[in-house]
Amino acid sequence: MESVKYLYGASGHCKVIIEILKSINNKVGAILDDYPKDNFLMDIPVIEFSKTEILPGDNIIISIGNNGTRKKIASNINADFAVAFHNKAIISESAKIDKGSVVMAGVVINASVNIGKHCIINTGSIIDHDCNIADYCHISPNVSLAGNVIIGEGTHVGIGTCVIQGVKIGKWATIGAGSVIIDDIPDFAVVVGNPGKIIKYNHKNE
Template sequence: MENVRYLYGASGHCKVIIEILKSTNHKVGGILDDDPKDNFLMDIPVIEFSKTEILSSDNIIISIGNNEIRKKIASNINADFAIAIHSKSIISESAKIDKGSVVMAGVVINAFATIGKHSIINSGSIIEHDCEIADYCHISPNVSLAGNVTIGEGTHVGIGACIIQGIKIGKWTTIGAGSVIIDDVPDFAVVVGNPGKIIKYNHKNE
């Protein structure tokens, strides 16, 4: 059925996506997991992935919060993937959201912003005009991105962080909770504070 979705990963993040889908009158037909700990999550059956067949190439969402794991799973599944957008988010008609991404309640995505594949735009975040968010990113709750901000692949922007207009954030970086970013950030950097300062570098996962 067109309004049925299947989630991959019985996690806390999965619980949020279930409620997002309910807000748009979608049904969750089941939750796929490589190592199920329970038979049900929120009354939805949890099914061992190896024992099931994907019913459609475009009805699956990866419900795992870790960016690297999401990328690994997406690379190993031949699927087109679905999108989940909460009914209480505000999305510009000119914004573009790619397959596998999730937009939570209270989010604002403004004119001509683009969201890549399998990214998470978490509760209450503001993505201003012409921002570009690449694949496998996580924009945490209450993050504010001013206009023309670019976020590279796999980057995690921590809860409550603010990034001023025109800033470029590299790939697989970590922006600490509450940080204020006023300068460009290179690939793999870990940045914290107000103003944000690089404290170390993440391992290169490529």
């Protein structure tokens, strides 16, 4: 993995990424923020993004939990994005994880999984064989995805959700905490319950 120089976004999510990087002995140089509220976060300097010159090779991770915000930032800055895996994550050698994505402690990613750009694979989640997770997704803590699950761009899968094998979840959907997904889910749907039911649709902002 590349050394990460900057994190973008002085948030609670940023704290978790700092600890991921500490687990692999990567000391972050600074945290960039559009409107810094404090001078330091976990002893790392917080500086205004607009006053920072980013040079080639200055690897960045966007440390903001909101999927849409990560996409907006990634689309508007010229930077080299890195990946970060906690040293207590288990990741198959055949898995592919794209730039900007982070993998928290206790995660298991099994064979032939593909994870896109700027994704969050959160604490203790399990991604089984041959799953495909598109860009800007958030797989929350303790989510379990069975084999061959497909998840579209920008979708948020809530904490403790279980998805059976072969299910396809569309883009920019929201799956509520503790849901059990046994059928395909369309784009922009908001789903809750066991079994999961569509209760409304997100605004189509893409």
